Amino acid sequence: MVEEEEKGKKKGEEKEEEKKEEEKEEKKEEEERKEKKEEEEEEKKEEEEEEKRGDLLEKGAIVQRDYETYAIAPHFPGGLCEPSALRKVAEVAEKYKAAALKLTSAQRIAIVGIAESEIENAWNDLGLPPGYAIGLCVRSVKFCPGTTFCKRGKQDAVKLGLELDKRFHGMALPSKFKIGVSGCTNCCAESWIKDLGFVGMPRGWRVVVGGAAGASPRIAEVLAENLSDDEALELADRVLNYYKNCETKLRLGRYLKKVGLEEFEKFKRAVL
Structure with a gap:
């Protein structure tokens, strides 16, 4: 009799656990649906604002x-x-x-x-052509004084920044794109909240991707460590061309968030 009661109690506890797991899963799915809806609404709002604001x-x-x-x-x-x-x-x-x-x-x-x-x-x-302050392209390459002028610099942000600007400023892309090059971990060029960021470390460049500021701020993900200038430039080229060929209108960070961790790992394998 006692044994049957114990079995019944255990069965009841298992059902309760299953119910809790189901509720947890439902809540997670609901949150994901809500997040997706918010992202779609925000994207639509951005597009509408771009259309109506009348920039030339x-x-x-x-x-x-x-x-x-x-x-x-x-x-x-x-x-x-x-x-x-x-x-x-x-x-x-x-x-x-x-x-x-x-x-x-x-x-x-x-x-x-x-x-x-x-x-x-x-x-x-x-005596200048119109710049790329607006539009779906690489709008800016922001860089700090780096080792050229700053006593705290670990890498030459000016040299790398100028070369990135020369190669990629104005490059047409699915959405606006911003690059930041900081000569040290103080990140004066806001590398962690740029679509593509470079941070000067003692042994080379740390490269981060997918950051954003604005209405939906996002801290970038680390992509690579201790790269030389040439390696950093080559990686920038691969990242930009990968993004250029993505079938998306989302900013890079939002796109990587949407596709998830598994796809992000594929992205890393594709560009590294």
Whole structure:
């Protein structure tokens, strides 16, 4: 009799455990569905905002809050420029009565408040082609002073950053793409929240992928360690071309999150 009661009790406990596991699984599935829906809604919202905000991609101009004037942002790799270039920017801003000059987080100088009719003239006076501050491409390669100027630098962020900018700035991709090159672990170029990031370590470059800031911030995943400059450049080329051929409109980090750990491991094998 006691034995039967024990069996019944054990069976009841097993059923209770099964029920808990089922509920746990259902909750997990519900959370995944909710997360997927939120990602789809956010992606749709971003696309709608891109369509309605009225930026002039071919002119490299970003519409301002008044929906009448625009900002143009001359491209200075890493924010490095000659005094003469700064004077030219100031002259153009004065000539076309810009509302402001703004140093941007992408290490550009934005000339804010240009009339649409004056955009082409402003670019011509600057002697520069329209930059890639907007659009589905490699928008920026942000880099810190590295060993060129900074006492804390472990690697030459300026050298690598300039070469990355030369090779990849403006490269057409499924979505916007940002690169960060930091000469040490202080990460002044925000490498951990870039689509592709480089962090200077004592023995070479640490490479990270899939970071993001904005409305859905994400810390990047480590892809490789202790690479030379040449190895880092080769890996950047493979990552960008892999992403270019992905059938997705998602940012790289969101894409890697969506496909999961197994696919991320495949991604690593494909680019390493």
